[in-house]
Amino acid sequence: MRRALSLLVVVTALAGAVQAAPATQIGVVLAGSILDFWQAMSKGMHRAADDLHVELVIRSPSDGMSLGAQPNIQLSMIDYMVKSGVAGIVLAPEPLQDVATPISVAVPTVLVDRSSTDYNAISTVSTDNFAAGRAAALSLVPVLHKGARIAVLRLAPNISSTTAREEGFLTVAREMGWRVVIAPYVGYQFRETEAQVRKVLTGDVGHLDAAFAPNETTAYGALHVIEEMPAGTRPRLVVFDWRPEFQDALERSMVYADIVQDPYRMGYQAVETLIAALEGHPPRPKVFVDVVTVTRANMNDPAIRAVIANYNR
Template sequence: MPTVHAITIGVVLPGSSLVFYQTMLKGIQQSAHDRHVDLLVRSPSDGESLNTSNIQLRIIDYMVTQGVSGVLLAPEPLGSDTRVSISVPVVLVDRYNADYDGLSTVYTDNYGAGRKAALSLVPVLKKGAKVAMLRLAPNVSSTSARESGFLSVARREGWDVVIDTYVGYRPRDAEALIAEAISAYPGRLDAVFAPAEPIAYGALRVIENAAIGQRPRLVIFDWRPEFLEGLKRGIVYAAILQDPYRMGYLALASLVEALQGHPPPRTIFVDVVTVTPKNMNDPAIRSLLAKYAK
């Protein structure tokens, strides 16, 4: 591939505090280094995109005025009356959004990944098992797809979803809402699904404080280094891990290729991996976890 010089790519993520996006940015930066392109990274504060209408779009407009050749975007929902017209090529990463005419989307098959989370529980849950679904937010397509995938298996297996509630995207707030939802349920839960990093963090803290005999099986999505201890102690039954480093790397590569006249595939899926206490020390798993190290 010919070397590209004097190209700057704009990068807009939903935030910067989650380990998921920190890891994705490392992949983007390595890919940019390998392809000799510069980056202009501007991301709103975590959650600001959901509370401040179209802030990502305003950041993109700024980047275009600064002369970026293309934009790499992990899109948040836009206002319903927004008409998007971006004068440079856009590649989407982490999630698809029909409001943006992205050349390609590099992401997880989230519906399939949600099914995979539920399938990890099939060997140990019987029909009628009591399950909690802890949701992120109704307007985030990636987590909504995971939740739907999980519930498709739950319905097939005859599990009883006794808690189904939104707990938000801020870890501290989510922890309080999770504790409230679980304590309000009068029976014993058999399993809990936490479909995103901030929910997983809150759920782990709530469940590890429960009496050992009362702890439900916790299946989490995404990763923080703190989750390793939860796996070792058996509090985390399974973790479904995306590969944000690879997503970021491939998305940046796809955008550079497009700028060189080689259109990338419209969809590029990056596989997830199920991590359990039994396989957590496998070399391939350890290599993936190492990408998340701070």
Template sequence: MRRTLSLLIVVTVLAGIVQAASATQIGVVLAGSGLDFWGPMSRGMHRAADDLHVELLMRSPSDGMSLGAEPNIQLRMIDYLVKSGVAGIVLAPEPLQDVATPIPIAVPTVFVDRSSTDYNAISTVSTDNFAAGRTAALSLVPVLRKGARIAVLRLAPNISSTTAREEGFLAVAREMGWHVVIAPYVGYQFRETEAQVRKSLSGDVGHLDAVFAPNETIAYGALHVVEEMPVSTRPRLVVFDWRPEFLHALEHGVIHADVVQDSYRMGYRSVETLVAALQGQPPRPKIFVDVVTVTRENLNDPAIRAVLANYRR
């Protein structure tokens, strides 16, 4: 009896080892890890992996590293994942420098958050960024007149997602007859970006009607700069992405509107799309995940709260 029980235990343990060893591995390379945007995305990916019974192998650079100190670092991470035997890769691509493109990846690849011409991918799961940029601008239509003076604080010319948001916002500005008097590239690192925002806006205090900040780092810096202005001279601030400290600014009217991406859902759908493709289900080339526009008036809306809850640290 004891020998039979021991044999059953050994067989069960070995079966578990074999099952674990044979689980499909999915590689993930994001474009950063520190921004609040990446946290919900990562959690969405892990939830999808649990639901679909696959394993994730994640390798992501620090925020902005690919654009500064270590260009093309994602290439080394992708090479590591392929050599580790992953069945496919989810990639938030950073622009490559001084290499022939498109780079072939030996396994099926799904882009998340942004598209790229530097690699080939079977699908892109992202926000419809041009439409979301338009949404940001449309939040200002009820409160701005024709001829309003606008600042669009741009991230970098080679990041497709933020460029599309900026262009969507600018399209509405042209339609409404607003004057875009400031449109500098202010960068992607928190401290440097805030300094550039302050420099860009300092000469127009009291003369700007609105400011658009198209991503988390710029929104963070712009909020600090606008908060320092006298209340009577503050422009209406429209931001993109979410940080918990934006809640207070919305409640007190410093932020006019915040267009928030559902990065948790984006992460979930990217893994789901790749796993389905590996199982023989061809994906749609583009899969868009809806944004929500958060204002002081709708903060308690259940749909808004559900998206914001994913950003809790």
């Protein structure tokens, strides 16, 4: 009887030890946490972590902090995670300052949302941003004439994703013979960006036919400014990314078209790519996640609604 009881205790202890075995930890360092884009991406990462039975350790700076008051803060976060024992890292890289690059992180690293030459990474999961910028411009081709006056509301000079979108848009503009009369950098903080957009758009002399805002903050600022304009002077606004108020703006024709990324799927695939690599499956160097062009005419199509729904999971 005592022997049977002892065996039961041993089996129970072993079962408890198996249950208590720690899950693989994956570090995540994004470029912010407030924007709807980053929140949707985080949800996709958490879903992937649940499906693949890993734990996430997330440390992200405040939106735009790496570009201003705390340059290179992501390096400190990466260092903390490596020392804490994560098996790999998913990183949305912000530009580094006064640091020798490329940096080789001590664990496998997958970039998400944007490419970067600052890090040695095994894969990049992102939108094909140049092609998406072209898609933004192509949405305007049916309604703009040669010589149309265009504004490109650039985000910042050192963000590879938005720079590629801007260049893609400008490529089509040159092909179509449009005149880009405004192309300033308007910044990445909501309030400051809106102020800069208001300054450049209301200061323009002459009719503006269209404007392109290549990310969530520039789109938000541009929408507010264009809403204030008299109806007959509003340029057609093409925006990037998704916020709930953009749906109403599309319905009211304040936004002409919205190029919507799928950050939920992007986040899921970044974690999935890293886990597969840790299990010995070499990843593709680049993994592109499709965008959709949303207009007033197609915004209720099932495929469009499915992508938008990923922001609300």
